[in-house]
Amino acid sequence: MGLLKKLTYKRIETISIILFSIFALLRGEITVFYMLYLFWWQSFIHASVNVIKTIGHKNAPNRSSLMPYIGGNFFLLFIYLIFIIVLFGTILNFNNTDLVILNFQTIYFKNWSFNLNLIFILLFTVFFKKLEPDKITSSMAGLTIKNIILHISIILGGLMQFFIVLRYDTIFTEDNLWGSVLVIAPFLILRALFDRIEY
DSSP states (O other), rough: HHHHHIIIIIIHHHHHHHHHHHHHHHOOOOHHHHHHHHHHHHHHHHHHHHHHHHOOOOTTTTGGGGGHHHHHHHHHHHHHHHHHIIIIIIIGGGHHHHHHHHHHHHTOOHHHHHHHHHHHHHHHHHHHHHOOHHHOOTTTTOOHHHHHHHHHHHHHHHHHHIITTTTTTTOOOOOSHHHHHHHHHHHHHHHHTTTTOOO
């Protein structure tokens, strides 16, 4: 019973993301931008729900810490969003019109595998995510594990795209997914390593 509860509340979101991502891969709808943008939304939703539940909790002792938490989290997420859209959504795919179009379909919620993934994350977070007062009161609230992983992934992904994928274009061609796999690999590895630390 304990294992089932742990699976239900700590792993089902991750499992759903993997399944919907496989679905997107089979439909040819997934890119590096897709994954980073999806996890950006996950971080945004988690932070937003934490704020809303704190405001709605009449006796929450951490309500006075909301403004620093909001400022730290959402300022960083805004910066990450700009880098993700500009760098991974357009610049790094500038010579591949199909990928740019696919990325913008994702941005404008016309990618249904992405939309299903996002809807599930939203519903799961709203109904099952518990209030996390320690994150609200933290003086470094913006530097959550999720935000740090996004930060590192953006830097490493950009470096690998510029210095490996674009340089060795005979190996990482537009017709295969090896370039995307290489760029997204550090992000997925970090997610897997830190999955047990932060829900």
